[in-house]
Amino acid sequence: MSGPDLETVVLLLTSVGSGLVGGVFFAFSAFVMKALADLPAATGVAAMQRINVVVLNPLFLGLFVGTALLALACIGMAAFAWGGTRSWLLFAAGLSYALGAFGVTVAFNVPRNERLARLAAGSPELLAYWPVYVREWLAWNHVRTFASAVAAMLAAAALAA
Secondary structure (H helix, E strand, O other): OOOOOHHHHHHHHHHHHHHHHHHHHHHHHHHHHHHHHHOOHHHHHHHHHHHHHHOOOHHHHHHHHHHHHHHHHHHHHHHHOOOOHHHHHHHHHHHHHHHHHHHHHHHHHHHHHHHHHHOOOOOHHHHHHHHHHHHHHHHHHHHHHHHHHHHHHHHHHHHHO
16 A cells, blocks of 8 residues: 655645645734734834744744745646646645745745834834834735635645546
């Protein structure tokens, strides 16, 4: 009796990884950022700055970056064995996570986090930037939440195709 093939394992891990990462993003979209925005600005900023430091841990980064690598593997497997519905689903799942979750994070959320980290605590510039940060960061977070969920669904659909 043989186990599942590599493509099946990659799809399963991509689906689970995308779903887990999407769940983290969803929590921020659904309630974390609202809670932080409802606090006095200095307190909300301090909490977000701390979150942005603590999130850089092996467990979350392993999941986040590992899923990006799996997404790239999905794209590669789709291109290597192109043909049929499963290839399209593999490709779309990989693209959705790689660009919509990982790419958006790197291009839009991280630069905002870095700017927030550079601003002096309690400074007028920081207090003016906080509502802009919340609005812009959250808008991009909605994108990566959606992209992660779509990637999880497409990878799961590819398993069934």
